[in-house]
Amino acid sequence: MKDAPDQPHVAPTLFVPEPQCRPGDKPDFTGLVFPRAGDARRPPIDARAEDIHDLAYSLIRVLDDHGKAVGPWAGSLSDEEALAGLRDMLKTRAYDARMLLAQRQGKTSFYMLSLGEEAIACAFSKALRPGDMNFPTYRQQGLLISSGYPILDMMNQCYSNAKDPVKGRQLPVMYSSKAHGFFTISGNLATQFVQAVGWAMASAIAGDSKIAAGWIGDGSTAENDFHSALVFASTYKAPVILNIVNNQWAISTFEGVARGRAPTFAARGIGFGIPSLRVDGNDYFAVNAAARWAADRARAGHGPTLIEFVTYRGGAHSTSDDPSAYRPKEEFAEWPLGDPIERLKAYLIARKLWSEERHVQARAEIETEMVQLQKEAEKNGTLHLGPNPSPKTMFEDVYKEMPPHLVRQRQEAGV
Amino acid sequence: MPRMTMIEAIRSAMDVAMERDPRVVVFGEDAGYFGGVFRCTQGLQKKYGKHRCFDAPISESGIIGTAIGMAAYGLRPCVEIQFADYMFPGYDQLTQEAARIRYRSAGDFTVPMVARMPTGGGIFGGQTHSQSPETLFAHIPGLKTVIPSNPYDAKGLLIAAIEDDDPVIFLEPKRLYNGPFDGHHDRPVTPWKSHELGEVPAGHFTEPLGRAAIRREGRDVTILAYGTMVFVALAAAEETGVDAEVIDLRTLVPLDLETIEESVKKTGRCVVVHEAPKTCGFGAELLALVSERCFYHLEAPATRVAGYDTPYPHAHEWHYFPGPKRVGSALKAVMENV
Numbered sequence: 001m002k003d004a005p006d007q008p009h010v011a012p013t014l015f016v017p018e019p020q021c022r023p024g025d026k027p028d029f030t031g032l033v034f035p036r037a038g039d040a041r042r043p044p045i046d047a048r049a050e051d052i053h054d055l056a057y058s059l060i061r062v063l064d065d066h067g068k069a070v071g072p073w074a075g076s077l078s079d080e081e082a083l084a085g086l087r088d089m090l091k092t093r094a095y096d097a098r099m100l101l102a103q104r105q106g107k108t109s110f111y112m113l114s115l116g117e118e119a120i121a122c123a124f125s126k127a128l129r130p131g132d133m134n135f136p137t138y139r140q141q142g143l144l145i146s147s148g149y150p151i152l153d154m155m156n157q158c159y160s161n162a163k164d165p166v167k168g169r170q171l172p173v174m175y176s177s178k179a180h181g182f183f184t185i186s187g188n189l190a191t192q193f194v195q196a197v198g199w200a201m202a203s204a205i206a207g208d209s210k211i212a213a214g215w216i217g218d219g220s221t222a223e224n225d226f227h228s229a230l231v232f233a234s235t236y237k238a239p240v241i242l243n244i245v246n247n248q249w250a251i252s253t254f255e256g257v258a259r260g261r262a263p264t265f266a267a268r269g270i271g272f273g274i275p276s277l278r279v280d281g282n283d284y285f286a287v288n289a290a291a292r293w294a295a296d297r298a299r300a301g302h303g304p305t306l307i308e309f310v311t312y313r314g315g316a317h318s319t320s321d322d323p324s325a326y327r328p329k330e331e332f333a334e335w336p337l338g339d340p341i342e343r344l345k346a347y348l349i350a351r352k353l354w355s356e357e358r359h360v361q362a363r364a365e366i367e368t369e370m371v372q373l374q375k376e377a378e379k380n381g382t383l384h385l386g387p388n389p390s391p392k393t394m395f396e397d398v399y400k401e402m403p404p405h406l407v408r409q410r411q412e413a414g415v
Numbered sequence: 416m417p418r419m420t421m422i423e424a425i426r427s428a429m430d431v432a433m434e435r436d437p438r439v440v441v442f443g444e445d446a447g448y449f450g451g452v453f454r455c456t457q458g459l460q461k462k463y464g465k466h467r468c469f470d471a472p473i474s475e476s477g478i479i480g481t482a483i484g485m486a487a488y489g490l491r492p493c494v495e496i497q498f499a500d501y502m503f504p505g506y507d508q509l510t511q512e513a514a515r516i517r518y519r520s521a522g523d524f525t526v527p528m529v530a531r532m533p534t535g536g537g538i539f540g541g542q543t544h545s546q547s548p549e550t551l552f553a554h555i556p557g558l559k560t561v562i563p564s565n566p567y568d569a570k571g572l573l574i575a576a577i578e579d580d581d582p583v584i585f586l587e588p589k590r591l592y593n594g595p596f597d598g599h600h601d602r603p604v605t606p607w608k609s610h611e612l613g614e615v616p617a618g619h620f621t622e623p624l625g626r627a628a629i630r631r632e633g634r635d636v637t638i639l640a641y642g643t644m645v646f647v648a649l650a651a652a653e654e655t656g657v658d659a660e661v662i663d664l665r666t667l668v669p670l671d672l673e674t675i676e677e678s679v680k681k682t683g684r685c686v687v688v689h690e691a692p693k694t695c696g697f698g699a700e701l702l703a704l705v706s707e708r709c710f711y712h713l714e715a716p717a718t719r720v721a722g723y724d725t726p727y728p729h730a731h732e733w734h735y736f737p738g739p740k741r742v743g744s745a746l747k748a749v750m751e752n753v
Contacts, residue, residue: 016465022448109539109729160730168730171541187543188501189473222472224504252449253470260472326449383539388730398725405694409723413734 019254038071062285067350116314119340127291135196161381190223200240219250237303269306281309424566443495475505514557537590565612571622598738625669651742715752
């Protein structure tokens with residue numbers, strides 16, 4: 001063995017990353033450099049991963065600061081679709097607000113807002129077709145709302161009431177609907193991401209044209225299942241879209257702890273040879289255009305796409321969390337990518353398809369609808385006051401056929 | 416003596432351990448700046464610095480795997496898994512690695528680490544924030560499994576676990592964090608501040624691993640319980656009038672078999688209570704041991720009250736939870752079987 005060359009002794013020290021700001025600090029996003037709307041190029045859908053590395057470090061944006069849709073990713077949406085998108089986002093936000101209030105009033109145990117992230121789920125769902133399957137996390141309620149799933153059933157689920165489609169078995173917001181392309185949500189993180197790849201592989205095995213979409217948060221990309229998903233998707237060219245929602249915060253942990261020294265989450269795809277896009281998640285147009293690009297690509301047999309949607313978690317992680325303990329309160333208001341609803345609204349107003357008056361009116365209509373639905377849902381019961389599904393249902397669906405030991409336990413329970 | 420909640424006692428244990436031994440490091444998801452979702456590590460980063468208390472990426476296998484590496488180096492990591500339900504991605508590292516490194520290297524390498532994790536239900540956490548996986552650890556040769564039921568024990572046992580030279584799973588019954596919950600979910604819980612077991616020495620002390628505590632002396636039946644079920648068992652004894660001896664196991668591995676055997680031989684009856692599902696739960700092991708050791712002293716079949724063999728449901732939390740009523744029925748049943 002050769003002697004090591006003489007050099008001054010420098011000991012390694014543990015590097016522990018810290019967010020830019022903590023409570024009491026003035027929000028500072030100078031570390032984030034976002035390109036202008038329209039700057040990112042739009043490659044053909046059969047582009048090779050190695051030819052589009054730049055898009056993993058850039059940011060696909062369509063809506064500019066003046067309410068214009070610009071650049072090569074514009075044009076994926078008709079006026080009607082854009083108007084419907086605004087309505088979907090308003091509904092999602094209003095639904096969230098009602099259910100948060102219901103939790104605060106003790107009508108259920110728990111709730112999770114998607115405040116500030118509505119464009120991602122709402123615009124993404126429009127790129128899917130009936131039969132495609134999302135493997136969502138707990139913050140994609142917009143997928144259901146924008147694809148016409150009954151909000152009444154969502155409320156019934158949150159109340160664990162007699163009409164809860166999942167029979168009171170799951171925490172609020174852990175919806176499930178095969179018919180609406182929404183895989184049953186797990187409270188354990190990242191597990192669904194690799195399952196989405198398996199579903200997509202099955203579609204390819206069957207020679208089907210259906211595609212899958214996996215969803216994961218920035219924090220959970222640290223889990224093994226994230227990396228497994230990328231390996232399998234890459235190896236088998238699975239028709240899957242792998243979505244990372246980077247909302248900056250994993251409970252109290254800022255995104256840099258999961259990202260490490262890589263500049264972006266989208267860059268995770270590069271080592272796996274998966275075409276990877278980084279997208280303005282608060283831009284309804286950009287989300288939709290990227291989703292369509294990836295969906296077309298998957299359907300045409302070109303394999304997976306990884307997309308990082310950059311956004312900001314406007315609310316607490318959940319009703320069990322208090323973000324004022326770890327981040328400045330003003331951060332959300334000063335988030336440089338703005339509010340997805342305000343941005344789409346500005347576009348529609350600039351195109352004279354919408355107005356402040358119509359916006360106020362639409363919000364009022366939606367609020368009335370939500371209050372009405374909530375009343376109806378509460379007639380079906382609330383968590384603590386009931387009625388809930390019969391306790392005997394607790395023993396059902398553990399297996400297809402109830403085995404004798406569960407029959408015995410149900411009898412012992414006297415239900 | 417200061418009075419502490421279980422959260423404060425656990426925090427105090429880590430504080431004392433970190434103060435005394437610079438090799439002790441603490442990390443986990445949200446465990447750094449914020450101090451953990453249950454606030455057990457609050458203030459430790461501020462006091463001991465980012466190198467000794469920090470946030471981990473959301474990767475339980477990463478948390479356990481790096482803790483093993485640190486322990487092998489010579490540190491004493493005490494890591495937090497946010498909920499016991501989340502430990503499964505780290506289960507490979509815990510059970511196939513941490514548990515066996517001493518054995519497979521014939522003592523050349525060792526893993527003095529602690530994995531803390533909140534366990535059990537009673538907080539409407541649904542199926543992924545309510546499970547009791549103690550048996551999945553107790554079954555593994557090489558792991559020690561500890562489950563305290565009160566602030567005093569939590570502190571003494573956690574310091575002992577951190578000072579132990581083998582990997583220790585430290586399960587914290589989350590329903591007991593703020594008070595001795597007895598299963599009566601419709602009544603307010605006495606805070607630990609007004610309970611004698613909420614009196615906790617401020618400084619260093621240890622409770623040895625492997626020793627049970629008798630919470631209530633009795634002549635008629637022995638109740639074997641741990642964690643959340645200790646106070647449920649005490650409530651059931653009071654409410655039924657059955658003169659039960661309630662044993663708080665405190666550690667499952669190593670197990671205090673002498674205390675169990677002595678008590679069951681005295682009472683001639685035994686009821687085991689746990690929140691985890693019945694089939695292959697730790698109660699099965701306890702009943703096997705009781706049968707092996709005390710068979711000719713038994714006056715009635717030894718029996719179990721446990722969670723049902725279903726996932727932990729959300730809406731039906733209190734149907735699932737083995738509360739004082741179910742435990743009371745079991746007590747009456749073993750007493751009638753004269």
